[in-house]
Each structure stands twice: as C-alpha cells, then as structure tokens.
Amino acid sequence: MNIDRRLFQLLKEERTPFILSIIAGILAAGMLVAQAYYLSHIIDSAFMRKTGIENLLLPLGLFALFSILRMAFNWFSHTEANRGTIIIRKKIFNRLTSTVGDLGPIHAKSVQSGRLSTTLLKGVEALDAYFSQYIPQIFFALFTPLLIAGIILQGDPISGGILLITAPLIPLFMILIGKSASAMTDKQWKTMSRMSGFFLDVLQGLPTLKLFAQSQRQHDAFEKSGETFRHATMNVLKVAFLSSLTLELVGTIGTAIVAVGIGLRLMTGHLTFQHALFVLILTPDFYLPLRQLGTKFHAGMEGVSASKELFAILDQSAPSAVQQVDFAVQEGAKKSPIHFSDVSYTYPGSSRPALEGINATIPAEKTTAIIGPSGSGKSTLINLLLRFQDPGKGSITINDNPIHAIPLEAWHKQISWVPQHPYLFNATLRENILLAKRDASSEEMEIALKKTGLATFIKTLPQGLETMIGEEGARLSGGEAQRVALARAFLKNAPLLVLDEPTSHTDPELETVLRNSIQELMRGRTTVIIAHRLETIRSAEQIIVISEGKITQSGTHDELIAKGGFYQEALLLQQESVS
Ligand SMILES: Nc1ncnc2c1ncn2[C@@H]1O[C@H](COP(=O)(O)OP(=O)(O)OP(=O)(O)O)[C@@H](O)[C@H]1O
Secondary structure, eight states: OOHHHHHHHHHHHTHHHHHHHHHHHHHHHHHHHHHHHHHHHHHIIIIISOOOHHHHHHHHHHHHHHHHHHHHHHHHHHHHHHHHHHHHHHHHHHHHHHHHHHHHHHHHHHSOHHHHHIIIIIIHHHHHHIIIIIHHHHHHHHHHHHHHHHHHHHHOHHHHHHHHHHTTHHHHHHHHHHHHHHHHHHHHHHHHHHHHHHHHHHHHTHHHHHHTTOHHHHHHHHHHHHHHHHHHHHHHHHHHHHHHHHHHHHHHHHHHHHHHHHHHHHHTTSSOHHHHHHHHHHHHHHHHHHHHHHHHHHHHHHHHHHHHHHHHHHTSOOOOOSSOOOGGGOGGGGGSOEEEEEEEEOOTTOSSOSEEEEEEEEOTTSEEEEEOSTTSSHHHHHHHHTTSSOOSEEEEEETTEEGGGSOHHHHHHTEEEEOSSOOOOSSBHHHHHHTTOTTOOHHHHHHHHHHTTHHHHHHTSTTGGGOBOOGGGTTSOHHHHHHHHHHHHHHHOOSEEEEEOOOOOOOHHHHHHHHHHHHHHHTTSEEEEEOOSHHHHHHOSEEEEEETTEEEEEEOHHHHHHHOSHHHHHHHHHHHHHO
16 A cells, blocks of 8 residues: 555645646745846845945845745745645545445444544544645745746856765665654554553553452553553654754755855956845745755654554444435335345454344344344344345345445435434533434424433433533433433434334333333334333334344244243243342
C-alpha cells in the first residue's frame, strides 16, 4: 500500500483549491522578486546616487504595491490550501464513518473503542499539516528557488552557480534524515493510539478495577505507557531539530558564500551596488522554501503515519449487497414469514461456528421465542436478522428475497430493536426517544411515554423530557433505560420486532409495566424475542431452542413439554426457583 500515492489520489479528487493555492504562492514569489528589485533600486538611488525624493516616489509606490500584492497572494494561497484540506478531511471522515457503519457494531466491538476514536478524530486531524502545508510547500520549494536562481543567474552567474550547487544539499539531507523520521513518527503514532485505547479501557472499567484492588497496577501500567509515548515523542523531536539544524546550516553557509563572493566583486568593481544588493536580498529567500519544506515535512509526517490506520479501516470491505432489491415495492414483505435456510456463522478469528445449519421459519405477525443456554448462539441469530453481520453460509429470506439483497436502510426501517442494554446518548431524554422518529407528533410521544410508564417517571425529573441523561444514559437505571428503548419502539411502529427480554429488574411493579408494554408492542407484529421469562415463553406461538449453535427443538409450549429434553428441564428449573 503506497500511502503517499493514496494521499495524492485524495488530493487529485479535490485539486482546484490546491492548484489555486500553488498558483497564488508562485505569484507571491514573483512579487518577492519585484519587491527585491525595487528595494535595491530605492536604496541605490537614495544613498549611492543621491536621487531626489520626487524621482523615488514611483519606485516607492511600486514597492508598496508589490508588497501588498505579495501579502494578498500569500493569504489567498493559505486560505485555499486550508479550504481544500477541510474538504478532504470532511470527505475522508464521511468515508470512514460510513465504512465503520457498514462494518457494523460487531466490528466496532472487536476493536478498542479508544483506539478507533483516536484514529477517526485525531487521525483525520493529523492530515491537516500534510495537505495544507507540506503538499503546497513541495511546489513552492521547487518553483521559488528556480525562479530566483534563474533571475540571479542572468546578471550574476557566479552567485547563481553557488545557489544551484548548494541547493540540492537540502533535499539530500532531508531524504537521509526523513527515512528515520518516518519510522519514528510511525512509532509515535502507534504508541499514542495504543495509549488512548488503554486509557478508555481503564476509565470504563474503573469500578471493576477498584473492586479487585487493581487500580494502582493499572495506574502504573498507564504511567509506563505515558513514558513510552514521551520517549517516542522526544525521539521525533530530536530528529526534527537535527533536521532543522542541518537545513539551517546549509542555508546559512550558502548565503555566506554568496555574500563573500559579492563583497569581493563589489570591491574590485565587477558588480554594481544595486545588483549586489538585489542578489543579497534574494539569497535568503532562495533557501527559505527549501528549509520550510524540511519543517513542513516533519509536520506532515504525522498525517502520513495516521493515514496508514485510516486506510486500513477504509480497506476493510463491508458486507456486500448482492443485488439491491427495492424493499419499498415489497409491500407483501411486512406480512411475510422469514426463512432461515441452512444458516451458519463463524466469528472472524474463531475456530468454532457460533451457529451451524440453522433452518427455521419465523411466522409473520406471530411471536417466536428463542431460548437456550448462555453462549448457545441466540444473540448471533438476532445479529444476523438485524444484519449486523451476514451469514457465512446459507440465507435468510423474506418474500423470497435474501435480506442482504435489500438496501440496509430499507431493511432497518422495517425493524424495531430493543436490546438488553440499549445505548443512550449524552443528550436530552426527548432527543434519545425521538431517535426512532424525528418528526413524531406530541400525541405520538405522549402515547409512547404512557405505554412504557415513562410519563410518571418524567414528572419526577427536574427538567422533564429536556433532562440530559448523560453518557450511556448514566443518569438512568437499567429499567428506565429499557423503557426508553421500548418508547423508541412504540414511536417507530415497525412491522418486525426484535427483543432481548430484560432479565435484571427485580422491582415487581416495574416488571409488570415492562411486561405489559412488551406484550402490547408485540401485538400484530412479527416478533423474535430472546425470552427469559416463563410467561413470555409460554405465550409465544413458536419456541426455538438453541444449543451449541444448533436448533435442538422447536414448537409450541405444549409440543415441547410433550417432547421432553432441554425445554422441559429448563422449565422445571424455573418453576423450582419461583416456588
Ligand atoms: N464478537 C465475537 N467474536 C468471537 N466470538 C463471539 C463473539 N460474540 C460471541 N461469540 C461466541 O459465539 C458464541 C455464541 O454467542 P452468543 O452471544 O450468540 O450467545 P448467546 O446465546 O446470546 O449467549 P448469552 O445468553 O450469554 O447472551 C459464543 O461461544 C461466544 O463466545
């Protein structure tokens, strides 16, 4: 993977602002030469030839004009480069978020969230210096010295020759130092993203660490990780300073040689004062873009290192949609059963399938309860139905269409999902509920709140529906969060309902509210529920028993009781625990 080529590809897609930036930068270089010419002319006329002020007015005016123009071109050049960079940043961020979205929550869970967020936010930010500074500087470092050398060569071949001989030393040193700088910046970036992942992990697991008296150990580990990062950063800085020093040295020595040469020829009368001054003014500006290229190279390096992780995300192919069936025209789909035909799924990196040879029919507008021991594959089955992952083998069809041929958004519109631990955003309660239907009317909202028993709870909140509920719903109990998820499902009013029945709420009053809400929600919908309560299981029109990734039993409550096996045993256990 050639990163630079891929970054250039991004640049090519948004080239206009960069072309404008480079043209403006080149015009600014032209203004610089004109400025130097008029400055040397003014000084020569005023001090050597003692010209009257009236004859200096025009050159002074032109000098001021070129100075203003140079500033304007430089400003425009920076603005355009920044504008282009913002467009690229936005584009790459959108591509990344849509790839992460397409890869689904299973992929997001499999990577450290701290590391992922560092890559998405800081990684994209790190591209700034690469595009807005380093790339335009490559062109300025090529063009400006050539322009200046070309002009100096015409009137003073010796100075021009010195410039042309010393100039290549700068890129040469840059290449030599750049190689080790690149490896060090890579290391620094990797250490930083690893440290972010570790930090978030520790932060999220702090209560657990405290309970197991492990917080000091983690603190030490974090300190060690910080030290590694400090070390990596110092190494990068050392190389950057060494590089600056070398480039400054070449520039200064080159300027000094030109100055000595000019001085000698001035004394022997081989050069006019004005021309000598003109060359002396321009010489530092000959080296400046080359030296700046060195500095900007180091600033851009972080972007190159970050882009390796960014492209690694973009390269992960999202599950492919075979043939996009227009779900909108599939009117009958709402009332159609869903068929699982020989479905198998193995998690990436796992040697054992989580589901194997699943054949089942989910009847339309009826309730199917999924039961089975922990780790048997219930959630995996639900994830396949939700298309968080696609089956490795076999197919899931509705109305004769494989569900993965339906556009993902259209499929998700048909489903309400109520997980065990619903995700709540750091927003108001209203915003969290309206996530299901942005344009819900106040009547719809009222009904959803009433049906989930949230209406009474909201009255106890200081700001009612406008109360901020904190990150991951920090201010809500597990039961309240579940009710928010149910309210979302009521608002969405989708024909397919996928539920993971709550297990952990002991308050009998709340349990009755939740159960009644769920029962009402299930009415008239195709429901798949990972069921834990006897009552829910018993009232389901179909029960599917999963064990070790396979369907071991299916049927109604009475049928399964008659057959014996896991269902009957689990039922007996539950009854015993209740009594
Ligand atoms: N992201 C994952 N990567 C690898 N293996 C996984 C992943 N998620 C689940 N598994 C494995 O797949 C199998 C089925 O897991 P699944 O979560 O579907 O079980 P479950 O029946 O829902 O369990 P529970 O009732 O405890 O929630 C288990 O062996 C589990 O270890």
